[in-house]
Structure formats: C-alpha cells, structure tokens
Amino acid sequence: MSDEPTLPDATAGPIVQLDLREPHRHLVRVTLHLTPRCLQPELRLPAWTPGSYLIRDYVRTLEGLEVFQGETPVSTSRLSAAGWRLQLTALDPLVVHYRLQATELSVRTCHLSADHGFLALAGVVLQVSGERWHPHRLELRLPEGWQAFVPLPGAGEGAWIASDFDRLIDSPVEVGPHPWHRFQVAGVPHRWVTWGGDQPADDPAWLADVEQVALACCRLMGETAPASHDYLFVLHLLDGGYGGLEHDHASVLQYGRRALAAPGGRRKLLQLVAHEYLHQWNVRRLRPAELTPIDYDRVTIVPGLWFAEGVTSYLDLLLPLAAGLGTEADLLQDLGADLSRYLLTPGRRVQGLRQSAEEAWVKLYRQDASSADSQISYYLKGAVVALVLDLHLRRHGSCLPVVLRELWRSHGTWGRGYRNEDLITAFAGQAADLAELLPLWLESTDDPDLSGYLADLGLALVPKPASEAFLGWQLEEAPAQAMLLKRVHRDGPAERARLQAGDELLALDGQRLRRPEDLTTAFGSTSTPGERQLLYCRDGRVRTTRLQPDPPAVASWQLLVDPQLESEPARRKRKRWQALQP
Numbered sequence: 001m002s003d004e005p006t007l008p009d010a011t012a013g014p015i016v017q018l019d020l021r022e023p024h025r026h027l028v029r030v031t032l033h034l035t036p037r038c039l040q041p042e043l044r045l046p047a048w049t050p051g052s053y054l055i056r057d058y059v060r061t062l063e064g065l066e067v068f069q070g071e072t073p074v075s076t077s078r079l080s081a082a083g084w085r086l087q088l089t090a091l092d093p094l095v096v097h098y099r100l101q102a103t104e105l106s107v108r109t110c111h112l113s114a115d116h117g118f119l120a121l122a123g124v125v126l127q128v129s130g131e132r133w134h135p136h137r138l139e140l141r142l143p144e145g146w147q148a149f150v151p152l153p154g155a156g157e158g159a160w161i162a163s164d165f166d167r168l169i170d171s172p173v174e175v176g177p178h179p180w181h182r183f184q185v186a187g188v189p190h191r192w193v194t195w196g197g198d199q200p201a202d203d204p205a206w207l208a209d210v211e212q213v214a215l216a217c218c219r220l221m222g223e224t225a226p227a228s229h230d231y232l233f234v235l236h237l238l239d240g241g242y243g244g245l246e247h248d249h250a251s252v253l254q255y256g257r258r259a260l261a262a263p264g265g266r267r268k269l270l271q272l273v274a275h276e277y278l279h280q281w282n283v284r285r286l287r288p289a290e291l292t293p294i295d296y297d298r299v300t301i302v303p304g305l306w307f308a309e310g311v312t313s314y315l316d317l318l319l320p321l322a323a324g325l326g327t328e329a330d331l332l333q334d335l336g337a338d339l340s341r342y343l344l345t346p347g348r349r350v351q352g353l354r355q356s357a358e359e360a361w362v363k364l365y366r367q368d369a370s371s372a373d374s375q376i377s378y379y380l381k382g383a384v385v386a387l388v389l390d391l392h393l394r395r396h397g398s399c400l401p402v403v404l405r406e407l408w409r410s411h412g413t414w415g416r417g418y419r420n421e422d423l424i425t426a427f428a429g430q431a432a433d434l435a436e437l438l439p440l441w442l443e444s445t446d447d448p449d450l451s452g453y454l455a456d457l458g459l460a461l462v463p464k465p466a467s468e469a470f471l472g473w474q475l476e477e478a479p480a481q482a483m484l485l486k487r488v489h490r491d492g493p494a495e496r497a498r499l500q501a502g503d504e505l506l507a508l509d510g511q512r513l514r515r516p517e518d519l520t521t522a523f524g525s526t527s528t529p530g531e532r533q534l535l536y537c538r539d540g541r542v543r544t545t546r547l548q549p550d551p552p553a554v555a556s557w558q559l560l561v562d563p564q565l566e567s568e569p570a571r572r573k574r575k576r577w578q579a580l581q582p
C-alpha cells in the first residue's frame with residue numbers, strides 16, 4: 001500500500017488500513033477512508049462475530065477515535081456503547097482514526113504480539129451506515145519479514161478487496177513470519193498456515209489426509225468440489241486450548257501441542273478440520289433464516305443452531321472414516337465418549353435441545369459451576385439427536401446425509417435461509433413420522449431411545465462403574481495449595497452436606513487433606529461408606545459438616561459391538577453408516 005490511498009468515490013466503499021508495525025505493544029492502528037453518503041453517517045463496531053454466539057462488546061478494546069474532513073475535526077456523538085453519529089456540513093471525504101488493544105487469544109478475538117497477529121475483523125472494522133453492501137478495501141502494514149494470510153482476492157501489494165462488509169468481517173487475518181503450504185482439493189487452491197509450529201512439515205501425511213477429509217465433505221454434500229474457490233486454514237498451535245471458527249473461505253483452528261502429541265490427538269484435530277470445513281456449507285452457505293442477513297449489533301435467537309452445530313459435530317466423527325482414515329474402533333471410542341458425556345450431564349433433564357440453541361447467547365458460552373446441572377450443550381445433544389435421526393432414517397431406507405443434501409439443494413444453493421420448520425419438513429420428507437418425532441426430540445428433556453437405535457447397528461452402550469463412592473463434587477483441576485470445589489452436583493451428597501462451589505476442603509475425620517489422592521484413599525471401594533466429618537473453609541471461616549457418600553455411580557459409558565446383537569445384516573448396516581451411505 002502507499003501512504004496516499006486512492007480516495008473512494010461515491011460508488012466505491014471504504015478503505016480500511018490496519019497498521020500492525022508495533023506488535024509488541026499489542027496496538028492495531030486503524031484508519032478508515034470513506035466518502036460519506038449523508039450528513040449524519042453512523043459508525044458502529046459489531047458486538048459479536050458470526051459463528052460464536054456471545055455479545056463480546058469488542059468496543060471495550062477501542063480507544064482514541066478521531067474523525068477528520070481534510071484538516072478539520074468532525075464532531076461525533078455517542079449513540080450507544082459501540083456506536084457514534086457524525087455531524088457533517090458537506091459530503092467531503094472522511095478519515096477515521098482509532099486504535100485497538102489486541103491481547104485476547106482465541107479464534108474469535110484479536111491478538112497481536114511480537115510473534116504473530118490474528119484479527120477477527122468483527123472486532124476491528126467499524127460498520128458505516130449505508131456502506132454495508134459496498135466493496136471494502138483492506139490494506140495492511142506489517143513488521144519487516146512478516147507475511148499476511150487473508151482469504152480475500154488480492155488487490156496489489158498488501159491490499160485485498162472484499163465485495164461487501166459481510167465478506168470483510170468473514171475474513172480472518174493471520175500475520176507473521178510463519179511457514180505455510182499450498183495444496184489442492186478437487187483442483188481448488190488451498191493454503192495451510194500454522195502459528196506455533198509447522199503441522200504439515202512435522203507430519204508429512206497431514207495435507208494429504210486433510211485433502212481426503214475435504215473431499216469426503218464434498219461427497220457428503222453431493223458436490224464434486226468445495227463451495228469456496230480459494231480456501232485458507234489457519235492453525236494456532238498453542239501450549240493448550242481448543243477451538244475453531246468457520247468462514248466461507250477459511251477455518252481458524254486452535255489446538256494444544258500436548259493434545260496433538262497425545263494418543264488420538266491427531267485424529268481429533270482431523271475431526272476439527274472436518275467440522276469447520278463442513279461448515280463451509282452447513283451454517284455458512286446453508287444458513288438459518290435468522291442469520292440472513294446478520295445483525296451485528298444485537299442477539300439473534302437461532303432455533304436451528306441444533307442443526308448447524310449438532311449435525312456438524314456428529315458428522316465430524318464419521319467424516320475421517322468416510323475419507324478412508326481411521327478405524328471403526330476409533331469411531332466407536334469417540335462417539336462413545338460423546339454419548340457418555342451426554343448421559344453424565346444432569347442438565348439434559350432441565351434444558352431441551354431447542355431451548356439450548358435459543359439460550360446459546362446466555363448459557364453455552366457463559367458456563368459456571370452449576371451449568372452441568374442446568375443445561376445441555378446444543379453441540380452435544382444436537383449430535384445425539386443427529387445420530388438418532390440418522391439411524392431412524394436408515395430404518396426408512398434414507399439417512400441424514402440425504403436430508404443435508406436436500407436442504408442444500410432447496411435452500412443453500414439459492415441463498416435462502418431455513419427456519420426450524422423447514423428442517424422438520426425436510427426430515428419428514430424422508431420419514432413421515434419424523435414430523436411428530438423430531439419436534440418431540442427438540443422440546444423434550446427425556447432421552448431418545450438410544451439403545452434401541454444403536455442395536456440396529458449391533459452396538460450397545462455399556463456402563464463402567466466408578467471405583468469409589470459418589471461424593472457429588474468436582475475439584476478444581478490444578479489445585480496449587482488449596483483443594484477447592486469447582487462444582488457441587490445437584491441433589492448429591494456434597495449438596496446435602498451444604499457444601500458449595502469455591503469451598504476449600506481441609507480435613508476428613510481429623511486427617512488433613514492435601515492432595516486429591518487423599519480422597520481416593522479415604523473413599524476408595526475398600527473403605528466402608530458411612531457418614532464422615534469434613535472440615536472446610538468458606539469465605540475465610542473454618543466450618544465442619546457431615547458428609548454421607550452415595551454408592552459408586554457410573555463413571556463412563558462405552559460404545560461397543562454387542563456380541564448378542566452382532567449379525568451379518570448389522571455389520572452391513574454399520575459399514576454403510578460409516579460410509580455415510582443410506
């Protein structure tokens with residue numbers, strides 16, 4: 001980019017210049033050039049970013065807003081926490097300056113450090129009234145030796161063009177001196193860039209496996225090529241962490257180095273790749289009507305999130321196997337772990353699936369000590385209902401991928417948003433009884449008939465009992481000195497003993513408690529369950545209580561091939577299920 005940008009005329013949109021040349025100060029310097037279309041234009045910073053349903057108030061990182069026409073400062077009045085109105089006397093070109101503190105490292109926030117920069121542009125670019133559907137030009141200034149990875153068409157050195165504001169906001173920006181690789185999926189160019197390592201170089205089969213998973217996604221959608229014509233993967237390989245965010249032309253992934261090195265770690269990263277890549281269709285281009293178009297300023301209730309996230313979470317387990325990678329045993333282990341997590345979450349008795357989707361903004365992204373008792377993730381229960389739908393449809397000679405393809409044809413390819421009712425109609429089109437069953441599964445807090453459906457495939461869920469008495473509490477994972485309660489189960493022994501999250505355990509029957517292992521020793525299967533005296537500390541005051549443990553509970557569930565249900569037809573059904581075929 002040059003110092004003097006070509007100022008936009010009334011037919012072009014804004015120019016967004018981002019200066020990242022002081023990365024160690026974590027400051028993004030933003031300059032916006034535009035020609036106003038009215039005398040009182042409004043500027044608003046989005047409150048959230050699509051794909052992550054939480055009001056993030058990105059404006060809290062913004063400072064030093066100034067607006068000029070030529071040399072003359074323009075007066076601004078604040079409309080809301082994230083909005084300003086300008087008072088102009090002429091439609092001469094405007095320059096807007098501000099800075100952003102970029103210190104939050106996630107796939108949906110901004111982080112600029114001496115090592116790299118990542119920008120979720122919803123937290124960076126002001127929406128200017130009247131400019132949303134006009135092209136936006138992005139220009140970046142980088143530290144020496146850094147390179148930018150932007151899923152937008154290039155417009156010269158350090159510049160890119162987004163067809164409108166939405167396309168710009170949907171373009172994650174990664175910058176740094178990172179290794180990167182090119183590959184193709186069905187002839188479509190793809191880039192892979194890693195910050196914090198070099199996954200493709202460390203694992204030479206990686207890109208070929210990603211390509212196979214991407215091709216399996218295309219086949220699943222009934223397409224010969226991806227929906228994007230130029231795709232970018234950004235991987236943040238960190239000490240710990242996990243997450244992903246989908247875009248029309250990109251996936252941003254966060255993953256832990258230790259998790260990657262652990263058994264099954266590579267497989268789970270491949271599932272994350274499959275998940276975000278499949279979102280290219282399911283939720284991005286095949287989109288809930290409530291997000292068509294997106295309101296960046298406020299909460300939008302999206303009942304269909306169960307489909308967008310649940311179906312994608314279920315299919316991301318199957319896609320690597322459908323791509324010829326992994327084994328049936330891996331699939332049963334991973335699906336079994338999800339089913340186990342579901343069955344061990346008491347909140348599923350409190351919150352239904354549709355309710356979970358509608359409450360995403362205030363519950364899923366804002367977990368606290370009582371969340372497991374009062375809510376169920378629409379990712380997790382959505383995946384369970386997706387499994388049940390898939391197996392129900394198979395009894396009718398169809399399957400979940402058929403419904404997904406139908407919806408893609410009827411809504412996605414036309415850019416027509418779907419409502420929850422459209423989903424029910426599409427499922428009922430393949431199995432008429434789903435017109436009644438699916439609404440029930442979406443509203444009810446009862447479990448669907450999991451064992452009945454799994455038996456169709458010769459599979460059974462087998463409980464694994466815990467080795468020690470049930471105390472109805474969960475400790476903080478990394479107790480430094482103190483043993484603190486992270487969670488107290490509803491209706492459990494700890495709750496009956498009047499304990500609460502945050503309490504510090506001090507001693508049991510006069511014996512000092514120092515490590516979690518001390519509890520295992522005290523409550524192991526060899527010890528006699530009976531009332532115990534517990535000394536604990538709350539709010540700086542030491543107290544005592546009597547704790548009556550319950551018998552050992554189910555520690556987990558395993559999904560296994562049941563020898564009594566196994567048969568040649570069940571085996572054949574399982575193969576077709578794993579191949580995503582009816």
Ligand SMILES: [Zn+2]
Pocket residue numbers: 275279308309312
């Ligand atoms: Zn997702």
